Amino acid sequence: MTIVLVLVALLLALPWAGAAVAGRLTEVLPPRWACWSLAAAALLLAGGTLSALVGLFHVPFLASLERLPISRVLAEWPAAVPIACAAGAGMLVQLALLVRQWIRHRSLLKRAWSATEGSTGEGDLLVVPGREVDAFALPAYRGRPGRVVVTSGMMRTLKPAEREVLLAHERAHLAGRHHLLSAVVDLAAMVHPAIGRLRGALGFHLERWADEDAAAIVGNRKTAAAAIARAALTGSSGSRADGYPLLSATSGPVPQRVRALLLPEPVAPQGGMRQAGALAMGVLVLAVAIGSLTLAYGLHEYVEYASRRLLGTPSGCSGLWGALEGLLGSGTG
Template sequence: MIYAVWVPLLLPLLAPLLAVPVTRRGAEQLAPRAAAWALTALALVLALSSTAALALLALAGALRLPFVARLGHLSPSLLGGGSAASGAVAALAAAVALTVLGGLVLHRGRRHLRELRAARRQAAGSGPAAGDLCVRQDDRPDAYALPGRPGHPGRIVVTTGMLRALTAPEREVLFAHERAHLTGRHHLFLAAGELAGALHPALRGLRTPLAYALERWADESAAEATGDRALTARAIARAALAAHSAPSAPSADSADRDPRRPRMALSATAGAVPRRVTALLGAAAPAGPALRLLPRALACLLLTCAPLSPLAAVDAAADLHGAIEIAQGESPALPAHR
């Protein structure tokens, strides 16, 4: 366990150095849907494995404390290396880390739900609605997908400023893009990425490529719905230009962010718009054998570390279980050797 338990904690540290550059290239080559699923799965596996490793460290340290050993009828001397003092330090550090991470997850979850509820109330009373479309009276060009509650469909919120900035066909592209976010439940992918980033800070670096993959997924859905990739690219470019050139447009990370728009709301104007437009206009270009194999190679490289983390956590748990049986005077069938 001494070595295996650290693997799930250290692997996510490589994400900013290895996984993010790989996924940036993979997002260009892989199908956006596959890239989004792969990134979400990778983030969740690494985050949950690291959390399990912290729990194992806390338990292993606590078992070396005399009063805990007495409660479990253990012999601390048979648990392996380490003293009661080192066990107390390890248990305390791991418990503090788990408490802080748990508090961060709860805080972000509550903030997200609070923002969603406020945005739904604003959308319900801000202006006319037709089906899943809600028009908000605002000169600032903006549009985003607002997820609904269980049993209630989401809504597309668009401002009058954005409607004036686009032609009728371009508006249909924008609506198709935002509708793809709702039907694909892309907010759940973002929520999973936020959860992973809260459980292990190093995994926050995966949020940007994940958001990009989700926007590309919606771009492709809009292009398929309209049947015109050039129109889709032009509509996204014009919408982003209008949104970012507005004098009063606040940054998503700034203190003057529009309180009516949730932080995790997906929008066609977000992310690396030039790269998305280029991907739309160049997606029909023929690819050689090397380019066809590259996405698979990148996907394999991206997911290589995914099974290592949970396997290491399981191995550490098996080692700890064997050590507990030995400390209780039992003879495990398959004792772990290190």
């Protein structure tokens, strides 16, 4: 059992290191690459965590498949069933958190769409009457296509060129389906707390991605920077568009976004830096994938080896697992 616990402990601890590596990697990547890297890392880290819990939950069942009586399992591994129950309880908690977060997502979308009643507009633009200063990208909902929602207060606040930046920014969110990337990381964070550290980074890079698209459309980075700054300064406090699943030009660390727009357009890192970033992400991907496969295969092989040992029958893999047990301690813990 020691070997099983070591494998699972490593896989459950991996998201803390993986989230740190992914966060540092995105600092040297253009916004688009950073967003996709964060979403991929979140999915892989969540998958590795789930595989660890599923593997622990299946230990007693794997033992029964090897025709090993559960009483004998408990005699040798007293913690087998409690650990399996704990893993099952952990997965139930994760399921409850995922369902709650999904309901929250749908509820927020419903409220946002309800808030657009009485709005006017043309094409993908909806202008909501009122003095509130707000703007956000509203994803598709129940057959209704995505829309850019802007209050009349925001429209009056911005100059014509700045309005163009704001609308281009929100349209970039819709065109890039940024709410889906945000949803992936937000839901994956319900599986392991370490993944939650990626949500802030993703939110920032999603806004930076839309900022860069807007700046490219208007053809003036300084105008884009001024529009983002003005919209954020005049935006209503407690905006309904703070984060997942709605995305707003006024959210995130605005000073850093404005500063980035005043610099040259970011490009993919070249040479050694690009290779180092690719290598870091490759190591993360391989670590999670190999860890998941190793756990799934290793648990079955270890239970088979242990059952043969307990039943007194020879096992072809006893040398390998026996050596590992010798290094890690007794398998009865």
